[in-house]
Amino acid sequence: xxxxxxxxxxxxxxxxxxxxxxxxxxxxxxxxxxxxxxxxxxxxxxxxxxxxxxxxxxxxxxxxxxxxxxxxxxxxxxxxxxxxxxxxxxxxxxxxxxxxxxxxxxxxxxxxx
Numbered sequence: 001x002x003x004x005x006x007x008x009x010x011x012x013x014x015x016x017x018x019x020x021x022x023x024x025x026x027x028x029x030x031x032x033x034x035x036x037x038x039x040x041x042x043x044x045x046x047x048x049x050x051x052x053x054x055x056x057x058x059x060x061x062x063x064x065x066x067x068x069x070x071x072x073x074x075x076x077x078x079x080x081x082x083x084x085x086x087x088x089x090x091x092x093x094x095x096x097x098x099x100x101x102x103x104x105x106x107x108x109x110x111x112x113x
Contacts, residue, residue, distance in 0.1 A: 041109035
């Protein structure tokens with residue numbers, strides 16, 4: 001078990017809902033991945049991320065899917081691609097990423113609490 005963080009550590013994360021606009025192949029990545037374009041609504045707009053989702057999701061199946069992402073980490077370049085947000089998921093029994101998605105559609109940009 002990990003050390004128990006202060007509640008302030010969670011409160012420092014800005015976790016928001018967004019909708020994937022497009023998922024394009026990312027052949028430059030070391031492991032199979034997609035380049036994601038994600039709409040977060042105002043005031044966040046459209047952000048980009050990459051994610052290793054190719055084993056569970058098709059690019060067409062990702063378009064329109066709502067996801068959960070951390071929006072206040074510093075940008076990170078992955079194989080030359082600017083990742084602006086961290087899309088959240090959990091591993092399934094074989095270690096493949098399963099996206100965290102809302103049970104019901106909610107407005108883009110709402111904060112997770």
